[in-house]
Amino acid sequence: MAFFANLREDVSNICQKDPAARGPLEVVLCYSGFHAIVIHRLAHWLHKKNWFVTARFVSGVSRFLTGIEIHPAVKIGRRVFIDHGSGLVIGETAEVGDDCTIYHGVTLGGTSFGKGEKRHPTLGRNVVIGAGAQVLGGFTVGDNAIVGANAVVLNPVQANTTVVGIPARPVHKKKDDAKNHSRFNAYGVVPGDKxxxxxxxxxxxxxxxxxxxxxxxxxxxxxxxxxxxxxxx
CATH class of the missing domain: 1.20.5 (Single alpha-helices involved in coiled-coils or other helix-helix interfaces)
Structure with a gap:
């Protein structure tokens, strides 16, 4: 039952965030990001049951169908929205918090090769990762953070902070961000940020x-x- 409840949440979330979505049926049938999340949940369940090869096979099928590569070990929260998604890669030890939005061409990758260690980033709640951004390393991107399009993030990002550039650097931070981050920031772009x-x-x-x-x-x-x-x- 929780599986189908999560599906309903995912569909509703996409309809709210994407103005191009005409309704739940279109999301279910046509959105590759939604398909990738659904298949990943199956692959992740298999991975937790120690059916590692089967889990990797399922994730491989997902990559073939959607162009989105998510390792079956990745922990993904609720209401995660993958928009467009083509070229997205999420590595083994990455974690994605609730209500995150990730665009196409993003890499949540690692910079080390040690087995069993934390090699990939952790995204907090309500994080937006803009198109083409590369987040590399086993650090945390804090709640409500925004990573601008094509940024290369090599260090931890504080909560309620916008980072842009290569290497990424902060351009926006406020103590009272509840109102600022209550709106959806498409592509990790905040108007007025300098x-x-x-x-x-x-x-x-x-x-x-x-x-x-x-x-x-x-x-x-x-x-x-x-x-x-x-x-x-």
């Missing part, structure tokens, strides 16, 4: 431009002084 590195470069560019104008004005002033004094270069 990259502090880009802002620093913009300030530097403005400073150089102003200095160039000052130097040009000084040249003109010097030329006028020379003409008045009858001196020539």
């Amino acid at each position: 990259d502090p590195y880009a802002e620093s470069l913009n300030r530097l560019e403005t400073l150089v431009r102003n200095q160039a104008k000052t130097i040009e004005q000084l040249k003109k002033n010097l030329e006028e002084i020379r003409k008045k004094n009858g001196a020539f270069p």
Whole structure:
């Protein structure tokens, strides 16, 4: 019964988050991310029963059908939304919390080769991973965090924080984020967020431009002084 209750939650969640979804039937029949989650639950159950080869076979079938690769050992919470999903890879020791949203081209991967150790990331609750992002390592991405599209995350991400860039760096954090994170952030993009590195470069560019104008004005002033004094270069 819990299996079907989870299915209903998944379908309802997708209908709420995706404006392109016209109804539950379309989600059930046409959404590869939903199919991948359903098949993964079966593969994960088999893995917990120590039917490892069968579990890997089931996950392989899922990858063939959906283009989404999830290791059967991965722990996935409730109401996880995989949007589009093609090219998504989630490694063996990864964990995905409730209400997370993951887009296509994402890798939740590892940077070490030790068996039995935590090699892949853990996503907290309500995390959004934008398209093409790479989250690499056995660290935690905190609750309500947002990883921007194509970011490369190599270090832990604090809760309620937005990170962007290569390597990823924080660009947004507020103490009171309940209202800010109550809305759904498609593709890990938050309108109005600014990259502090880009802002620093913009300030530097403005400073150089102003200095160039000052130097040009000084040249003109010097030329006028020379003409008045009858001196020539």
